[in-house]
Amino acid sequence: MAETSNSPSLRLYTQGAELFKKGQYDEAIKLFKQATETDPKFYRAWAYLGMAYAQQGQLDPAIEAYRKCIDVEPTYHKAFNNIGELYRRKGLLDYAAMVFKMASEIDPSHSHYFYNLGITYFEIGMHTQAEEALSRAYALDPRDFDYATELAQVLFTLRKYEAAAETLQNYLTAVPDHERAAETRARISMLKRLAEQHRALARQAASADQHKSEIRKAPIEEDAPAEEGAQTKIVENPPEKGPEPPPPKA
Numbered sequence: 606m607a608e609t610s611n612s613p614s615l616r617l618y619t620q621g622a623e624l625f626k627k628g629q630y631d632e633a634i635k636l637f638k639q640a641t642e643t644d645p646k647f648y649r650a651w652a653y654l655g656m657a658y659a660q661q662g663q664l665d666p667a668i669e670a671y672r673k674c675i676d677v678e679p680t681y682h683k684a685f686n687n688i689g690e691l692y693r694r695k696g697l698l699d700y701a702a703m704v705f706k707m708a709s710e711i712d713p714s715h716s717h718y719f720y721n722l723g724i725t726y727f728e729i730g731m732h733t734q735a736e737e738a739l740s741r742a743y744a745l746d747p748r749d750f751d752y753a754t755e756l757a758q759v760l761f762t763l764r765k766y767e768a769a770a771e772t773l774q775n776y777l778t779a780v781p782d783h784e785r786a787a788e789t790r791a792r793i794s795m796l797k798r799l800a801e802q803h804r805a806l807a808r809q810a811a812s813a814d815q816h817k818s819e820i821r822k823a824p825i826e827e828d829a830p831a832e833e834g835a836q837t838k839i840v841e842n843p844p845e846k847g848p849e850p851p852p853p854k855a
Contacts, residue, residue, distance in 0.1 A: 614644035622653060630657045641673070648678040655687060664691050682711040686718055693725065701725050709738075716745035720752055727759055735759045743772070748779050754789075761796065766803055770796035 621636030637654035640647055655670035668691050674684045685708035692701035705722035712718070723738035739756040746752060753776035760769035770793050777789055 612644070614640045614647050614650065617643065618647065618650045618653065621650070621657075625653060625657055625660075628660075630660050633657045634661075645673075646677050648674045648681060648684075651677065652681065652684055652687075655684070659687070659691060664695055667691055680711055682708045682715070682718070685711065686715075686721065689721060689725070698725055698729050702729065702731075709741075713741075714745070716742045716749070716752065719745070720749075720755070723759070724755055727755070727762075732759055732763055736763065747775065750776070750780070750783060750785065757792070757796075764803065766796045766800035770800065 617636045617640035621633045621640065624630075624633040624636065634654060634657045637650050637657060640650035641654060644650070651670050651674035655667045655674065658664075658667035658670060668688055671684045671688045671691075674681055675688075678684075685704045689701045689705040689708065692698070692704065702722060702725045705718060705725060709715070709718040709722055719738045719742035723735045723742060726732070726735035726738055736756070736759045739752065739759055743749070743752040743756050753772055757769040757772045760766075760772065773789050773793050773796070777783070777786060777793075780786075783789070
């Protein structure tokens with residue numbers, strides 16, 4: 606049954622929404638339940654029921670209500686996003702990432718869907734995927750401080766120091782008077798120093814590789830005959846110097 610302006614389900618839903626806004630969640634839940642019982646296809650009533658349960662910390666009933674909402678309206682991206690947040694609260698990050706990704710695919714115009722997906726990937730340890738998702742969020746809203754700083758953090762973890770510095774610099778160009786501008790400038794300076802150190806290490810490594818290549822190409826000379834009674838000596842190659850330790854995290 607589709608809800609109309611004078612349908613019982615819509616009246617129950619409207620009354621429940623008013624109670625929800627006042628923080629009267631127990632009473633709101635009762636009305637949302639009645640609305641869904643009157644009209645099981647009323648997906649917004651299912652969604653509000655999920656929100657009311659979530660406000661009370663009843664995560665499993667909230668997830669179940671959102672699933673009912675999605676069963677009725679599979680393209681309702683807000684329900685996917687909200688389920689993702691509930692999974693995060695339960696510590697189920699893999700499930701959270703899955704439904705955040707679904708939300709972003711249904712409606713890719715919402716920057717916070719990509720942000721939620723990116724920070725969840727980052728917590729899982731999927732840093733490349735986190736970079737991709739947070740880059741999408743930042744591209745949609747380059748004036749959001751959290752998007753810029755979280756993307757910079759992922760780039761820092763991937764040792765893409767120049768890209769991290771550029772991200773923060775672009776943000777400050779867009780929002781020069783942000784309350785944390787001074788802190789952000791300090792982070793940019795630190796990232797630029799790390800980028801230079803990283804380039805120096807790369808040059809050293811390239812030089813070492815070239816030197817080893819030249820040694821391999823050196824002609825092999827015949828050994829002089831050993832004197833009678835003398836024993837030949839085995840000259841061991843000195844151990845190769847290992848790579849420099851990575852710079853410390855910020």
